[in-house]
Amino acid sequence: MIHKPVLLNEILEFFNPKQGDIFIDGTANGGGHTLALWDRVKPTGKVLAIDKDKDIVKKLKEKVKEDNKNIQIVSDSYANLKNIVDQKEFGKVSGILLDLGYSSYHIDVSGRGFSFQKDEPLIMRYEPDIEIGKDLTAYEVINSFSENDIADIIYKYGEERASRKIAKRIVLKRKQKNIETSGELAEIIEEVFFKKHFKIHPATKSFQALRIFVNDELGNLERALPQMHEILKTGGKVAIISFHSLEDRIVKNFFRDNKDKFKIITKKPVVADKEETKENPRARSAKLRVAEKI
Numbered sequence: 001m002i003h004k005p006v007l008l009n010e011i012l013e014f015f016n017p018k019q020g021d022i023f024i025d026g027t028a029n030g031g032g033h034t035l036a037l038w039d040r041v042k043p044t045g046k047v048l049a050i051d052k053d054k055d056i057v058k059k060l061k062e063k064v065k066e067d068n069k070n071i072q073i074v075s076d077s078y079a080n081l082k083n084i085v086d087q088k089e090f091g092k093v094s095g096i097l098l099d100l101g102y103s104s105y106h107i108d109v110s111g112r113g114f115s116f117q118k119d120e121p122l123i124m125r126y127e128p129d130i131e132i133g134k135d136l137t138a139y140e141v142i143n144s145f146s147e148n149d150i151a152d153i154i155y156k157y158g159e160e161r162a163s164r165k166i167a168k169r170i171v172l173k174r175k176q177k178n179i180e181t182s183g184e185l186a187e188i189i190e191e192v193f194f195k196k197h198f199k200i201h202p203a204t205k206s207f208q209a210l211r212i213f214v215n216d217e218l219g220n221l222e223r224a225l226p227q228m229h230e231i232l233k234t235g236g237k238v239a240i241i242s243f244h245s246l247e248d249r250i251v252k253n254f255f256r257d258n259k260d261k262f263k264i265i266t267k268k269p270v271v272a273d274k275e276e277t278k279e280n281p282r283a284r285s286a287k288l289r290v291a292e293k294i
Contacts, residue, residue, distance in 0.1 A: 004280045005032025006099060006241055007288050010270050012036060014239055014290045020044045021094040024085070024231070026078030026224065027051060031060045033097055038071050048090055049073045050081075052126040052215075079220040082227040092233035099241045100221065113138060114211060116203040119183030124211045138210045142185060143178050147171045157218075157246065158209030165192045166206055182207075208244065218246060225254045229261045232293040237265065239290045248287050255291045262291035 005011075011033060017023060017040035025034040028049035038047045049071070051057050057075040064071050076084055078098060085093070112123040112130075122139040123130055132139045141150065151167035154160045166189055173179060173188050189203040212218060228238050242248040248269060255264050269287035277284045 004282070005030075005036065006280065006283045006286045007270065007272055007276070008032060008036055010288055011097060011239055011241075012040070014265065014288075015095045015097075015237060017041050017045070017094065022046045022048075022090060022092070024048045024081070024090070024093055024096045025050065026081060026096060026098045027100065028060055028073065029056060029099065031063055033099060034060070034071075034073075035063070037095075037097075042070065044070075046070045046072075046090065048085070048088060048093075050076055050078050050084060052077050053128060055128045077220055079223040081224050082231060085231050093231055093236055094233065095237045095239065096228050096232065097239050097241075098221070098224070100217065100247050101243045113182035114207070116182055116186035116189075116201055116207050119181045122180060122182055122185060124207075124214050126215055136214050138185075138214055139178075139180065141210060141214065142170055143174050153213045154206050154209045156209070157212040158205035158207075159245070160205035160209065162192055163206075212246070218250060221247060221250055225251070229258070229293060234293055236293045237290055238262070238293075239288060241286050241288050243282075243285045243287075248289070251289050255289065261294060263294055265290040265292055 015023065015037070017037050019041055021041045022045060023037045023041065025037065025047065028034050028051040031049065034047055034049040041047065047070070049060060051060070052075070054075045057073050061073050064073065072088055074084055074088070111120050112125060113120040114124055121132060122137060122142060123132060124138040125135065130137060141153065145153070147167045150170055151163045154166055155163035160166065169188055169192050170179065179185055179188065186201075186203040189206050193202040232238065240251045242251060255262055266289050269289050271288070272283035272286055
């Protein structure tokens with residue numbers, strides 16, 4: 001499955017990229033946003049694309065000509081934005097984009113346990129070279145964290161009301177044998193709900209919570225936001241696409257608390273239209289907020 005860039009037309013409208021501009025895509029994924037920005041700023045402009053996943057970076061580099069120095073692709077975290085920009089000597093940029101969360105690649109191809117519909121090792125980390133037993137993974141959380149800690153993670157990061165019941169069930173099951181795969185975990189969570197009918201799968205919120213926790217997604221966002229003012233030129237814009245309320249709240253509060261540095265462009269978050277959500281179901285929960293450096 002190809003990762004479709006969410007809210008692409010809206011991003012291009014807000015950024016209004018022109019030849020010679022410099023942009024940063026902090027979450028390159030399949031390169032949809034990256035290549036669209038590059039198409040508008042080339043040949044004299046520059047784009048810096050960042051992604052934690054080395055496999056994604058490798059695939060994206062294959063799409064881009066090696067000899068083109070004006071589009072650079074880096075395997076790193078957007079939490080290290082300032083260091084990356086300094087190392088690459090990119091100068092003041094016209095716009096910074098973050099499209100938060102996982103991509104279709106992680107669900108469909110990575111084999112790291114992101115999907116409750118598959119039976120894969122419980123890793124849930126964006127980096128492809130993470131090892132169970134050595135690095136922090138969903139496996140370690142599920143099999144070694146206390147019942148209270150598991151419940152707190154599921155409640156805090158997944159906003160799952162049944163977090164206590166789910167954690168209790170997990171601890172009961174792991175006493176019999178370690179819970180090793182995404183399929184096993186999904187089945188255990190389903191048992192808590194006694195096969196009731198739900199609009200979304202009963203494991204959705206728990207899997208979201210584990211993914212956010214083991215990748216420190218909220219922490220990375222909180223570290224990245226304060227770096228953007230120094231990187232942007234005056235009038236440069238930051239655009240952030242979030243997919244759940246915790247991320248959106250962090251972005252909203254940051255813009256509100258830094259009105260001396262940023263002018264808020266989107267009074268309310270921009271959401272995808274019916275046509276886009278029909279073509280790309282992932283866009284349903286997307287919220288875009290944009291601010292401009294004063």
